[in-house]
Amino acid sequence: xxxxxxxxxxxxxxxxxxAGAGIGQAVAERFAREGARVIIADRDATAAQSVAEVIGDAxxxxxxxxxxxxxxxxAFDHVATAGWAPNVVVANAGVxxxxxxxxxxxxxxxxxxxxxxxxxxxxxxxxxxAVRTMxxxxxxxxxxxxxxxxxxxxxxxxxxxxxxxxxIHGLGRTVAAAYARVGxxxxxxxxxxxxxxxVTTITTDPEARxxxxxxxxxGRAGAPDDVSGVMVFLASDDSAFATGALFxxxxxMTTL
Ligand SMILES: NC(=O)c1ccc[n+]([C@@H]2O[C@H](COP(=O)([O-])OP(=O)(O)OC[C@H]3O[C@@H](n4cnc5c(N)ncnc54)[C@H](O)[C@@H]3O)[C@@H](O)[C@H]2O)c1
Numbered sequence: 001x002x003x004x005x006x007x008x009x010x011x012x013x014x015x016x017x018x019a020g021a022g023i024g025q026a027v028a029e030r031f032a033r034e035g036a037r038v039i040i041a042d043r044d045a046t047a048a049q050s051v052a053e054v055i056g057d058a059x060x061x062x063x064x065x066x067x068x069x070x071x072x073x074x075a076f077d078h079v080a081t082a083g084w085a086p087n088v089v090v091a092n093a094g095v096x097x098x099x100x101x102x103x104x105x106x107x108x109x110x111x112x113x114x115x116x117x118x119x120x121x122x123x124x125x126x127x128x129x130a131v132r133t134m135x136x137x138x139x140x141x142x143x144x145x146x147x148x149x150x151x152x153x154x155x156x157x158x159x160x161x162x163x164x165x166x167x168i169h170g171l172g173r174t175v176a177a178a179y180a181r182v183g184x185x186x187x188x189x190x191x192x193x194x195x196x197x198x199v200t201t202i203t204t205d206p207e208a209r210x211x212x213x214x215x216x217x218x219g220r221a222g223a224p225d226d227v228s229g230v231m232v233f234l235a236s237d238d239s240a241f242a243t244g245a246l247f248x249x250x251x252x253m254t255t256l
């Protein structure tokens with residue numbers, strides 16, 4: 001993989017959770033092209049390794065399940081010991097349990113718990129260990145992954161997912177305020193429907209796909225690189241005065 005001309009992320013080391021596929025993979029590849037070293041953190045070891053191999057020397061793979069604090073702590077310790085302490089962390093790993101998540105009256109407690117454990121608790125654990133690392137290494141930028149479903153009624157059939165994303169939006173603001181004076185920034189990107197493996201259920205159903213695209217003013221689905229472009233900005237020093245903010249990457253969906 002070649003480095004781009006801009007090198008906007010030269011000198012950065014970025015750990016990206018859920019970077020074995022989808023948006024996280026696109027972010028890792030783009031950050032590397034912009035000059036960063038990237039740590040591909042995923043619970044799927046094979047996927048993480050294969051993304052790291054495609055990127056080459058600027059990448060390392062670590063296995064962690066973001067809902068399990070011991071593995072998250074071990075991943076941060078491992079990379080710091082190797083001289084790869086991250087000054088950019090993207091808490092991107094998440095799940096949406098299609099066919100299980102539901103309206104509140106029909107939602108099984110185990111589905112609620114699993115979604116909250118991975119999406120919200122997993123984001124908290126990633127943030128907790130990112131902050132600890134950054135406090136020891138001159139600060140940095142943390143980027144969370146929200147959703148329009150956490151802002152409005154967009155995810156009426158996805159109670160657990162929507163609540164988990166609303167929690168992430170609040171977590172981002174709180175942590176941003178807590179660490180603003182010590183050089184740690186926290187911002188949340190809010191992507192609309194972005195065609196990845198997460199949303200195959202929608203992408204392979206022409207009616208469902210047309211319905212969701214009909215609610216996006218730009219009239220198209222997002223691509224993973226629509227999200228990675230905004231994340232390059234938030235990872236870079238160009239966004240030095242931005243913290244505690246939500247950045248919609250949604251073709252205008254949240255204007256409606
Ligand atoms: N695709 C969309 O339309 C969309 C829209 C809004 C927000 N998002 C959010 O973007 C993020 C990435 O979504 P995506 O579409 O790229 O998903 P994806 O399913 O394509 O990829 C998710 C990756 O996260 C990993 N992962 C899942 N659970 C994990 C865990 N517990 N620990 C570590 N890794 C784990 C998976 O192995 C996979 O590599 C998620 O937080 C999702 O909620 C996606």
